[in-house]
Amino acid sequence: MAGKSKGKVQVRRVYEEPAGDDGARVLVDRIWPRGLTKAKANLDEWCKQVAPSRELRTWYRHDPELFAEFGRRYRSELADPERAAAMTHLRELTQGGVLTLLTATKQPEISEAAVLAELLQQ
Template identity: 40%
Template sequence: MKQPHRIQCKRVYDGVEKSDGHRVLVDRVWPRGIKKETLQADEWRKELSPSSELRKWFNHDPQRWAAFYQKFHAELEQQGEAVESVLKGANGGTLTLLYAAKDTEHNNAVALKMYLEKQ
């Protein structure tokens, strides 16, 4: 399998760029105020987002970040096919993980990127 040469995270409210490559929304809930046409995502992979319980527990609290991403990575271990599929989708190019959270350092897309880069 051809790994993406680059994985990046980007807020759904930021503009689309040619360099984004394969754009994948990785939030469980559709982002507020965004039309499907505006987002221009190649896929929406809810199964690559944290469970509702974990998302609510984390509540974007930086104090819980380390525990959150470790628990999320454990959940991702159960999503082998989805993980492989999203990596394949980039076809050796750039994979852009789209998210809606305001915090650009502590969110599920960043945690997912960390996980994917270890694969």
């Protein structure tokens, strides 16, 4: 395939110490993480436009049994123009480099960041 190569997309908790291989560090939560200073977060960006709606987040409550349905509903929300523009921006960040999607959740593997990482790697 011609053009730019896709980079690596990974998901981490924003509370973890930054790693040398993080590349661009982007927080994808709508709400700023509790108890975390901007300096300690060590972010390149806060892309809250891509976060799920308050209604979807409230319904989901990070219940592992609801993750598949959450992913389906969230993918549908990503068609919204503001979220779609944010996704385009995240795709640009993956071109040829590493993108680390950060979330405050205790279970990043069942978060919006996991859904985004999967979509960005496709």
